[in-house]
Amino acid sequence: MKKLLAVALAATMLTACASEEEAAVEAPAYTASQYGSAVNDIARTPEDRERDEARKPGELLAFAEIDRGDVVGDxxxxxxxxxxxxxxxxxTDGKVxxxxxxxxxAFRAEYATEQDEAMAPYADVDGSPVQAVPLRAPLAEPGFPEPLDTIITxxxxxxxxxxxxxxxxxxxxAAMLYDSLKPGGSLIVVDHLAAEGAGAEAANTxxxxxxxxxxxxxxxxxxVIEEESxxxxxxxxARDTNVFDESIRGLTDQFAWRLRKPAEATE
Structure with a gap:
């Protein structure tokens, strides 16, 4: 009887260990909750917070796998x-x-003002390192001054x-963004989905x-597309309505991709 109990106990322990190992493997390395300080930052605007329910900021940062100290491009x-x-x-150890x-x-002058306002809280906080640096340049030539860990668009x-x-x-x-990343760096792309086969016309209309x-x-x-969220x-x-239409605004079906520049990529 003791032998049977010992075998049963050993089997139970092995099952428990296996379950713990599976849980450890399945546990995500990045979670939305770990970015609470970023989401709750007092420098974020009331308009930002109104958008949070739809835009899921913690989940986005977790999907992008942003770490403290990263050098990132927006x-x-x-x-x-x-x-x-x-x-x-x-x-403060990283940079955006x-x-x-x-x-x-040129199309909408307010973009320049909005950039200035977005940068202001992070430019020089009590003498700490600059966290966010504004760049203005042609669309395909942003001039990122150093290789980046991650780019988000x-x-x-x-x-x-x-x-x-x-x-x-x-x-x-696409080629410029690839070249702007460190080998092994990632690109996060989120956009409104058009119907399959809609082509470039969907972007215009x-x-x-x-x-x-x-x-x-x-x-x-x-x-390489590493993950689709x-x-x-x-x-x-239905993907057939203009994203600015009030009936769908903020409620569009969107894709979210994390793409990787291969670690062995050469410049």
Whole structure:
């Protein structure tokens, strides 16, 4: 009887150990909760906080695998929503290069003002190192001054397909972003989804991205899609409405990709 009990106990212990090992393997290395200080940063605007439910800032930072001390690029920073999150997430040992294209500022002058306002809280806090650096330059030539660990671009990729852009802009930008990263660095792309096969026309009429076109340009530059997240998946969106339409604004179905520049990549 003792022998049977010992065997049963050993089997139970092995099962428990196996379960613990499986749990350890399955536990995500990055979680939304670890970025609470970035999400709750007092420098974030009330408008930012109103958008948080839809934009899921903690989940985005976790998906991007942002670490303190990282050097990160916010490519086409818009109003600075992502820039402000990144500045706190990388901490004073890291740096964020917040890029605003000259073409966008020429189209809407407020982009320059919004960039200045987004940078102000992080420029020089009590003599600490500069956390966020503004960059203004042509769309395909941001001039990142050092190799980056991660680049994030949110709801911008479709803009590369607008009729006003020179032919080949998506391919040129994809290659530039690839070259701007350290070997092993990552690119995070989030954008509004168009219907399958919608083509570049969807960018012009709906401000949506045909995922197949984006995938072609990015993998063609050498990126490998490491993971696709469903954090912004909204299958109820028919993908046929302009993203600025009030009936769908903030509720679009979006793709979120983490792409990797291979570690053995050569410059």
């Amino acid at each position: 490519y086409i920073m818009g109003g600075g929503y992502v820039t402000r999150l990144l500045a706190m997430a990388v901490g 290069y917040a890029f605003q294209p000259e073409e966008f500022i 949110v709801m911008n990729w479709h803009d590369l397909y607008l009729e006003q852009m020179p032919e080949g802009t998506p391919e040129t930008v 709906l401000h949506r991205m045909d995922a197949a076109l984006a995938r072609e340009a990015l993998t063609g530059a050498g990126f 469903d954090i912004y998946s909204r299958p109820e969106d």
